[in-house]
Amino acid sequence: METDRRSLFKTLAVAATLTVIPTTAQARERRIAPTDAVGLLYDTTRCIGCKACVVACKEANGLTADVDGYGGGLYDAPESLNEYTKTVIQLYRDDSAGEYSFVKKQCMHCVDPACVGACMLGALNKGAFGVVGYDSSKCVGCRYCEVACPFNVPTFQWSKRSSKIVKCELCRHRLVEGKEPACSEVCPRGAVRFGRYDDLLADARARLAAEPDRYVQRIYGERELGGTQVLYVSHVPFENLGFRFDDEQSVPHTQQTVQHGVYQGFVAPLALYGILGAVMFRNRRARKTDEETQ
C-alpha cells in the first residue's frame, strides 16, 4: 500500500494521541529505607577529632594519601572529600560564639539518592543494605553524580588517566564479611556508630530525649532530602556544620517533578513542534510564492 501524505499525517496524529493518554504524570512516592538498611549515626558531642576514622578508612579502602594540602607534602591532609578521601573530619569553630564542633563527612547513603537518579547507566546504585554503591564497569565518567549530589560526595579521579568515581560505599566489602565499616570500628569514643537503620534512628531519638539541653532537637538525615541512612545528632546548629539543605523532598523527586511536568499531557512538546511546524509551513509557502512571482 502506498503511503500518501494524507495517510502519514493521520498515522502520526493517532500515534500522538496514544502517546498523550497514558502520560499523566504520577507524583513520585516518598521512598523509604529498605528493610535491611544499615547506616551510621554520628554524634558531634562524642567526637574528639582524633581522625582514627580517616586513617582507618584509607587503609580499609586502599586509598593513597592526599599530600597536596596543608603541610607541603608532609601530611595526609585532605580539605574535604576528594579523590583520595572517602571520609574526613572537619572543624567548625566560632570563637565569638565560643562554639566549636568536629564533623565527619562521608557519603550520606540517601534513601533516594540524587547520584543514582542522575546516573544514566546505573553505575551508581542502591544495593544490598541500602548502600549507595559504585560499579566502575558501568561508568562512562560523565560526572553527573558529582554535580547531582547535594553533599558533594562522589569525586572524579582527576589525577588519573583511567578515572573512576570515588565515594564512601560504607565499606560494603567489609559488610559482606560480617564486619562493620572501618570508621565506626576504630572510633574510640563511639562517635560513629554503625547499625541497622531503625536502631540508629531509635538511638538518635533516645539521645535527644535523654539530654534535651545538650543537643539541637533535630536528627539530620531523618527527613532531609528524602532521608539518609547516615544520621547526625549535634550540639551546634546543622547549618554551621555545612548541612545546607532542609528540604524534605529528595533530589530525584524534584528532578522527576520538573521532567514530568515538562511532558505533562504532552502539551509542551506538541506546542513546540507545532510552532516549529507552523514556521516551516509558512516559510515554504513564502518561498513558493517567491518562485511563482519570479
Place this chain on the structure above:
Amino acid sequence: MQRHHPVRTIHDSLKASGVSRRDFVTFCGKLMVAAPFGLSITSFLSPEAVAQEVGKARKPSVIWLHMQDCTGCTETLLRTSQPDLASLLFDVISLDYHETVMAASGKDAELALHDAMTANDGKYVLVVEGSIPTKDNGAYLKIAGRNGIDMLTEVAARSAAVIAMGSCASWGGIPSSNVNPTGATGVDSIVKNKPVVNLPGCPPNPYVLLATILEYASTGKPPKLDAKGRPLFAYDRTIHEHCPRRAHFDAGRFAAQFGDDGHRSGWCLYKLGCKGPITHAPCSTRHFNEVVDAWPIGIGHPCVGCTEKETAFTIPIHTTASITRPTPPDQYPTIVTEREGISPLATATAGLVGGALIGAGVMFARSAGSQSSEE
C-alpha cells in the same frame, strides 16, 4: 685432648656463678622491654615466667668475629649502665671467642677459636661485627694469614646460626659507602647456605642481639624476619611511628636549627634531617644503656637512619627524608573549603585562545560571505 664444655642450662650456669635470681629476673624484664612481642621467649606475662623459660635453655655458645669495624657494636654490648648486667650477660651466654674481650693473643687466640668451634661444632651461634672486604681477593683484612672471606666462610659453615651485628655486617655499613674502596659487603652476600639474621644499627640495641640469641637457644629457630633479614620483633616499625617528638611533627612544630627555641623546646627534628619516617628500628621505644632518652633523637639529634641501607651513610645527615606514608596532621580543614581562584596567567591564556578563535571565526565568516556574493 679436647676440652669439652659440659652441657649446661642457663639456670645451672647462673647458680654455679652465684648470680641471684632477682638479677636474672631483672634482666629478663629488660628482655621483655626489648622484645615486647614477636618472640616466643618473651610471650609470657611476667619476667619470672620469662626467666623460667629462658633458664631452661642450654647456655648458648657464641663466637664473635671482627671484620672491618670500629668495635662500637661490642662496646654497646659491654656498656650497660649497671655493671651487674654486663657480667650477668656472660653467665647467660657463653662468649667463647671474642677478639676484643679475650685475654689471649697470637697463636693462643687462634687456638681458642679452633677449640670453641670444635667443642660446639654445629651448635654455636656466630655473631659477625663489621663488613667483609672483597676487593683484591680480600686483601684489606687479614688475621693469621687468612682473609675475611675465608674466615667467615669457615666459621659460618660449622655454626648453627649466623647473626650479622650492626650495619657493617648487615650490608657493608660505613666501609661500603661510596666509593667503597675495599669492596666492603655484608655477611649475607658471603654466607649463602645459611639464613643470616641482620641486626643493623650503628650500633644496634644490645638487647635485640641478646633476645635473638636467647630465642634461638630456647626454640632452636631464629625469630621471624622481614624482607631484609631483620627480626620483626625489633624492626617492624619506623622510628617515626613511636617517636616521643611525634606530637610536634603532627602539629607542625619543627626545630629549624640546632640551639634555636624550637630545638630547646624539644620540637620535631624532621627539618634538621631526621630520617625517623623512613627508618625501621626499635630505638624510639628501647633506649640505650638502660638510660631513658639515651638515643639520638632523645638527646636532640636527628635520626640518621643507620638501620637502612638506602639511607645510612648515603643520604646526607641533614637532608630531609621523603614521607612515604603520610598521616593526618594535628590540624583540621574548615567546613567550607576555600578554593583557590583562577590564576591571572590562566585567565590571560584563556583570553588569548578565545580571542584568536573569535578572530578566526569572524575572518572565516567574512571570506565565506564574500565568496558567496562573488558567485
